[in-house]
Amino acid sequence: MKQTSSAHRHSSDKLLFLTDEQLRSAIELLFFAYRDFTGDPDRILAERGYGRAHHRAIHFIKHRPDITVAGLIEMLGVTKQSLNRVLRQLIDDGLVVQKVGETDRRQRLLSLSEEGATLEVQLSQPQRDRLRQAYTSAGPEAVAGFREVLHKIMNDGTRAMVADKPGRK
Amino acid sequence: MKQTSSAHRHSSDKLLFLTDEQLRSAIELLFFAYRDFTGDPDRILAERGYGRAHHRAIHFIKHRPDITVAGLIEMLGVTKQSLNRVLRQLIDDGLVVQKVGETDRRQRLLSLSEEGATLEVQLSQPQRDRLRQAYTSAGPEAVAGFREVLHKIMNDGTRAMVADKPGRK
DNA sequence: GCTTTAAGTCAGTCTTGTTGACTTACCACT
DNA sequence: AGTGGTAAGTCAACAAGACTGACTTAAAGC
Numbered sequence: 001m002k003q004t005s006s007a008h009r010h011s012s013d014k015l016l017f018l019t020d021e022q023l024r025s026a027i028e029l030l031f032f033a034y035r036d037f038t039g040d041p042d043r044i045l046a047e048r049g050y051g052r053a054h055h056r057a058i059h060f061i062k063h064r065p066d067i068t069v070a071g072l073i074e075m076l077g078v079t080k081q082s083l084n085r086v087l088r089q090l091i092d093d094g095l096v097v098q099k100v101g102e103t104d105r106r107q108r109l110l111s112l113s114e115e116g117a118t119l120e121v122q123l124s125q126p127q128r129d130r131l132r133q134a135y136t137s138a139g140p141e142a143v144a145g146f147r148e149v150l151h152k153i154m155n156d157g158t159r160a161m162v163a164d165k166p167g168r169k
Numbered sequence: 170m171k172q173t174s175s176a177h178r179h180s181s182d183k184l185l186f187l188t189d190e191q192l193r194s195a196i197e198l199l200f201f202a203y204r205d206f207t208g209d210p211d212r213i214l215a216e217r218g219y220g221r222a223h224h225r226a227i228h229f230i231k232h233r234p235d236i237t238v239a240g241l242i243e244m245l246g247v248t249k250q251s252l253n254r255v256l257r258q259l260i261d262d263g264l265v266v267q268k269v270g271e272t273d274r275r276q277r278l279l280s281l282s283e284e285g286a287t288l289e290v291q292l293s294q295p296q297r298d299r300l301r302q303a304y305t306s307a308g309p310e311a312v313a314g315f316r317e318v319l320h321k322i323m324n325d326g327t328r329a330m331v332a333d334k335p336g337r338k
Numbered sequence: 339g340c341t342t343t344a345a346g347t348c349a350g351t352c353t354t355g356t357t358g359a360c361t362t363a364c365c366a367c368t
Numbered sequence: 369a370g371t372g373g374t375a376a377g378t379c380a381a382c383a384a385g386a387c388t389g390a391c392t393t394a395a396a397g398c
Binding site for chain 1: 208321
Binding site: 078 | 396
């Protein structure tokens with residue numbers, strides 16, 4: 001039981017040899033890519049005394065305006081107390097604004113102020129540039145594969161959280 | 170300047186429309202996939218009082234036996250003090266063993282003990298299972314695209330760190 | 339009216355990262 | 369043989385960001 005390699009027959013009738021070696025390199029690929037991918041915004045955040053947690057909150061508030069606090073907690077997968085710390089700062093600093101829920105007045109609907117939206121663009125700019133460069137150089141088929149595998153890596157419950165317009169299989 | 174979308178002509182002569190929407194969903198894809206991907210080992214680690222930092226150290230020591238401390242620091246991208254804390258525990262707990270360098274006796278060459286290797290397998294097992302499932306269901310072309318895009322997302326300097334056997338383009 | 343829920347807070351803990359300063363042992367070069 | 373640089377290790381202090389647990393306030397749902 002030295003070489004635990006396994007062969008699978010794919011629906012498209014091609015043989016897939018998934019060696020431990022290949023699986024391991026994927027683990028590293030994800031580690032390094034994710035680290036570099038988050039590195040650029042991390043530097044911008046540090047200048048303003050924020051951290052990655054602020055970025056994540058800003059990202060989801062930007063793209064799901066009027067999200068509730070509970071909704072944001074679920075997206076991020078953190079506790080109320082953990083989110084509250086960064087949210088408190090963002091609200092106090094005027095980057096995030098709260099609005100009382102119309103149907104449920106207990107809810108606080110979150111959205112970005114103009115200043116918050118400006119920061120969001122600054123933060124996501126290097127990530128978009130990085131993706132654009134990678135996507136362009138890799139080509140559409142590679143991009144489709146990239147997205148499909150990422151989709152299949154995540155938990156079934158998580159999958160529904162990705163706002164994913166293009167009709168994926 | 171509302172819709173900052175951009176079109177690029179790929180070398181393979183196909184048009185790629187990279188909308189902000191598409192780029193944004195990739196950001197979320199990476200976030201969610203990475204989170205779920207690391208979730209399983211995180212649970213196992215927590216039982217033993219370890220964290221993700223221990224897992225990373227164990228991973229690289231396993232797959233690059235006789236790596237030096239400086240080498241490991243470079244791979245992980247952390248400071249000596251930060252690594253030392255987790256390394257100290259792993260050595261004290263008998264999971265990692267040190268060996269004085271042959272050519273340079275200042276170096277401490279790191280490798281896993283049997284017990285360390287056992288833990289490594291336990292930790293990487295759920296990740297390998299997850300990848301195997303995703304790879305198998307997505308198919309070889311998707312896997313190739315996945316790997317290619319991840320490669321191109323990371324920094325040029327980082328790329329050399331991935332032990333990547335299969336002859337990638 | 340009573341219970342549940344959404345949000346917010348206070349307090350304490352833990353992991354993991356950082357700086358900065360310093361020691362010990364060893365290598366390399368003059 | 370001596371000197372300077374390097375590899376490893378340590379101490380101390382600090383910060384971000386996660387956690388648990390307990391508790392309050394206000395509003396919703398019955």
